[in-house]
Amino acid sequence: MQTIYTRRLLALSAAILLGSAAHAAEAPAAAGEHPSVKRPHSLPPSADLSYTIKAKQHGLSLGGTATVQWRAGDGKYSVATESRAALFGKILENRSEGEIDEFGLAPTTFYEKRFRKDPSTTTFQRDARTISFSEGDETYPIKGGEQDRTSIQWQLAAQARATPDKFKPGSEWKYFVAGRRDAELWSFKVMKNEAVQIGTGEVNAVHLVKAPPPDAQGQQVDLWLAPAMDWYPVRVRFNDNDGDFVDQTLEKAVKK
Secondary structure (H helix, E strand, O other): OOHHHHHHHHHHHHEEEEEEEEOOOOOOOOOOOOOOOOOOOOOOOOOOEEEEEEEEEEEEEEEEEEEEEEEEOOOEEEEEEEEEEEOOOEEEEEEEEEEEEOEEEEEEEEEEEOOOOOOOOEEEEEOOOOOEOOOOOOEEOOOOOEEEOOOOOHHHHHHHHHHHOOOOOOEEEEEEEEOOOOOOEEEEEEEEEEEEEEEEEEEEEEEEEOOOOOOOOEEEEEEEHHHHHEEEEEEEEEEOOOOOEEEEEEEEEEOO
């Protein structure tokens, strides 16, 4: 039973990271699909955020917690995330660090350590204007505005906080996002405002969806940002096409 549980836990740790596909990955974006758009941004205040996790992986129900340390100031930012599950402790750790430029968040490193996996590092070499990976030989050019799989939700929050009137249902927001070993085009579509039940009560949130391309088997990622809470991410849900999911909901946020 423990071996089966361990396999499910590995799947859970992969799914928790925003956009990490539990099944086939989406194809890397072509060079012509690389958006480089300067948009206004206003970073949310530094905070420690705690989340509860509910999931179903291969028919098995799992639960856990996650903590996020978001820091922004003096032209720099950092995001450090840890996810934990009962019996096994820490199952996922990831960090994104970088600077703030005219595009918003400008990552320099993205580190990820999954349960029983070797760590990986994605490097944004600003001088050479190249994205490289410790896993694999792929490289991508830096044109401006590129994100990693941890920084992307905070980039969205910063842009929504600066121009909330533009985050209306039907609007789309495209980014070039780097993961462990490659990068691809992500497109988020604003759906509608919804009530989300978090640890401190009900909040109104803007619902965004990143759907996989029609011919791909990647995850759908749903993201809820709360305007009344400085646009902090109050809920993130990952849905696989086989019915498995990971649902991460905010318990509390403490500004620093």
